Amino acid sequence: MNDLSIPGTQSTPAIAADTNAGVLRMSGESYPENAYELFAPVFEWVEAFLAETDRPLLIELELLYLNTSSIKTVMDVFDLLESAHQRQRDVAVRWYFDQQNERIGELAEEFREDCTFPFHVIGK
Amino acid sequence: MKPDELLALQARIQPLLDDPEHAGHPLREVLGEVWQLLEEHVERLDRLTHLSDSFQAMARDRERGMGQRYERQLRRINRVVRISDHYQRMLRDLNTQLEEASYRDMLTGVDNRRALMSRLQQEVQRSQRQSTGFVVAMVDIDRFKQINDAYGHEIGDLALIEVARALGADLREYDACGRWGGEEFLLLLPFTSLADAHGILQRKLEAIRALEIPGLALTGQHLSISAGLAEHRPGEPLTLTLSRADGALYEAKRQGRDRIACAAEPQ
Numbered sequence: 001m002n003d004l005s006i007p008g009t010q011s012t013p014a015i016a017a018d019t020n021a022g023v024l025r026m027s028g029e030s031y032p033e034n035a036y037e038l039f040a041p042v043f044e045w046v047e048a049f050l051a052e053t054d055r056p057l058l059i060e061l062e063l064l065y066l067n068t069s070s071i072k073t074v075m076d077v078f079d080l081l082e083s084a085h086q087r088q089r090d091v092a093v094r095w096y097f098d099q100q101n102e103r104i105g106e107l108a109e110e111f112r113e114d115c116t117f118p119f120h121v122i123g124k
Numbered sequence: 125m126k127p128d129e130l131l132a133l134q135a136r137i138q139p140l141l142d143d144p145e146h147a148g149h150p151l152r153e154v155l156g157e158v159w160q161l162l163e164e165h166v167e168r169l170d171r172l173t174h175l176s177d178s179f180q181a182m183a184r185d186r187e188r189g190m191g192q193r194y195e196r197q198l199r200r201i202n203r204v205v206r207i208s209d210h211y212q213r214m215l216r217d218l219n220t221q222l223e224e225a226s227y228r229d230m231l232t233g234v235d236n237r238r239a240l241m242s243r244l245q246q247e248v249q250r251s252q253r254q255s256t257g258f259v260v261a262m263v264d265i266d267r268f269k270q271i272n273d274a275y276g277h278e279i280g281d282l283a284l285i286e287v288a289r290a291l292g293a294d295l296r297e298y299d300a301c302g303r304w305g306g307e308e309f310l311l312l313l314p315f316t317s318l319a320d321a322h323g324i325l326q327r328k329l330e331a332i333r334a335l336e337i338p339g340l341a342l343t344g345q346h347l348s349i350s351a352g353l354a355e356h357r358p359g360e361p362l363t364l365t366l367s368r369a370d371g372a373l374y375e376a377k378r379q380g381r382d383r384i385a386c387a388a389e390p391q
Contacts, residue, residue, distance in 0.1 A: 065215065068208040075200065103214045110207050 001048045004041055012038055013063060017045045022055045027062035035069035043073070046080050056090035057081070062097070064104060078115055085117035092118040099123040130166060231281060232288035235302030240310050243300045247314055248362050255358045259321035261311035262352045262369040263291060263328070266381040268307035271340065271347075279339045283347055290331045309349075318355045318386055325351045325384050333382070348382035357389070 001019055008014030013028035024046065032038045049057055059081070066074065081091045093115070095108040108121040137159050146152040227239035235243070247258050265271075265287055272280035284307065291309055292301040300312040311328075313321050332349045340346065352373025356365040368387035376385035 065211060066207075067211075068204060071204050071207050071211075072200075075204065103210075107207060107210055107214070110203070110210065113203070 001045065001052060004045050006038075006041070015042060017042070017049075019045075019049065019053075022049065022053070023058045023060060025060045025062075029065050030063055030070040031065060031067035032070065035067070035073050039070070039073040039077075043077060043080070046077055050080065050084045050089065050091075054089070056092070057084070058091075059093045061093065061095045061108075063095075064101075066107075074111065078111065081117055082115055092120070094120045094122055096122050096124055229288075229303040232285050232303055234288045234292050234309075235300060237302065237304055240300060240302040240304065240312065243312055244362055244366075247312060248356065250314070251356060251358045256315065257356045257358060258312065258314040259316045259318060259353055259355050260365055260369045261313065261321060261325055262304070262354075262366070262373040263309040263311060263325075263349050264351075264373055264377070265307040266348045266350055266377075275339045279337060283335075283337050283340070286335050286337060287332060287347065287349065290335060291328055293331070318353060321353050321355075322384055322386065325353065329382065329384065350376040350381045351384045352376055352387065353384060354387035355389070 003019050004015055004017035004024075006012075006015040008028040011029060012032045013026045013030045015024075015026050017024045024042070026042070030038075046057070046059075059077070061074075063074075078093070081093065084091050093112075095111070097104040097108060099105075102123075105121055105123055112119045112121060137155065140146060141152065141156055141159065227236060227242075228234070229236040244260070251257055265283065268280065268283070271283055284303075288301075288303060288309065291311060295301055295311075298314050300310075302310055304310040311325070313324065316324070329349060329351070333346050335347050337347060350373060352369045352371065352375065354365050354369035354372055356362070372385040372387040376383050379385065
């Protein structure tokens, strides 16, 4: 499986997946024209990582604005993590936000609901 | 037929069929066939019942599964909607903040030129509808560059803040006061005659002279402003009113500052 490195734009987040480290990072704004197209490689990478390795997976996010289809896609990724967690896999999410913008933190908390795997919302 | 009844019947019929005494009896042959047919039917009925039961169980399971999936999807959609609404609320609030910021002068907190222009245009329209004028006062701090040079930008900024505060104080609800640029301020006075506006500005001049700016006070200096007034006439282009006020301000400066000049009526 390949690493991912998708540079961010004004409307899409920067995406980087490091297979060796077992880390997926996404940061920036996310209101793409086609969220499914943008996030399909991310989804596939997470699925492949969980299927082909048994190493821990960490997802680090620093997302600001998410449009509705991005919200749904991010939830789909969290669902993958949740079912992996049910199979005793070591998975975790760290969602960073600027403490000047508390509402981003509140939104991350809303994403955390229903997730039983370690999910940290971190102000910085 | 219940299994018990069937077994009881079998217990009675089988010995009769097996009994060699009845061999060749015409009823024995018919009874044998009836008994066999009955057994086949019972067996088929059992199979059918079993099949039907399994179908029903399957359908019930599937329905339950779909029900669960439906519930899950519904919950998911509700969450997406809630989070999405939250994001939109956040954006709207940011927009409001941004709009407010875009109409405010950062240093002095009074309206900026954009806000003043918007108010002026509203007043021009109102004046056209109601055939009433309004007065524009162009105000400039006297010798501001010298204050900045002699006492530094911090004192200069403080002077701007204090002048803005004094100019904006005690205005009527429908008046506007803002920073036009640099050390220049603009007062918009609707429903006001030129003579009344002159009186208002005269009090502003006095208030500015009485301001105590640290640094300036030490050297016995005080701030002063000059003002140029122009009354907007219904139908007059806004730019003309503003340039007449500018001209009057220039006249006040030329006459020695710390005073008010009024623009003549437009030709």
